Amino acid sequence: MRDGIKIIMFCGLAAALAFFAGCSAKYQYGDAGDTPMYSTGFGPGELQQIADRMTASLLTFPPIVEVTEQRRPVVVVERVKNKTTQHIDTESITDSIRTRLIRSGKFRFLDKSRDGQTIDEIRRQQELGLTRQDQAAQFGTHEAAEYMLTSSLSEIEQRKAEVWQRRKMVYYKFTMNLMNVRTGILEWADEKEIVKLKDAPRIGP
């Protein structure tokens, strides 16, 4: 009889230990290339899918392949027009696309967001008297952008309530265009559609 009580106590202790070990907070590094999905909001997984699609599409579009075989055109990126109801750091989408295109060795980019700092640096080189004037950067020497990348992100949300479940669907569409600045012609365009679904019990969060 005593042995039996001991076994029960041991099993209970083991179960309690395992339960609390499983419930305790854990901190560890995750894989940035494999982010989990916790909501229907726009997340890093969607950013990666969009950047992957847009880069692959642009690099393999025949007229663009023809142009980039001969030279590396200069491109400027415009801010993404965010038509969703969410606050999204859309600059990180275009940053990812720009980084991949630069690393492909096919395009060169101008960074308009650094214009203020560039002007300050050129003024510093020219006016403070610290820099050798034969090496100082001059105004009016930047290359002009040949192409402009414009993009927009839109969202459609639908909900459905059933007897036991609440369903939610969020549809995202990212559209990107490459416009020839001199002619105004759209040389390339593509879009990426993403659908995120949520099935939740009727009662609960």
Added chain:
Amino acid sequence: MKRIQYPAALVALLAICFGCRSTATSGIEGSSTVMLDADGGTQYSEYVVVNNPRVARGLQIVDLDQQFVGDILRAQVTLASKYSRTRNYKYRFSWFDETGVELDAGARHWLPLLIHGYETRTLQGVAPNPSARQFKINIRAR
């Protein structure tokens, strides 16, 4: 007393298993290499590795294809579902130069793959730069 011991042992076992629960992240892997001859011809070498028979039972790599678009390598992988229901997987392309060095190592992402029952689906990947000569695709359950 035995009536109490067995359920208690079962509870302990379940709790331990629940605490240590982890899912297998292995899957199947396909690779294709382009070898350029001195006379301008091309040869291809392909292989498929099954690291997780459970994934391989539901999904088959039917074909590994590649072509150059300009000087950029584009890969196309044809998959066939062997299940009647819709399944979710993840896939990732990796790229290597002619010496076998991975390009942009660690920068590739797992992308979602939803495949319907008995569907045949092609996936495409584009190399990050013109030096790619080999690609590898990893597919795993979600």
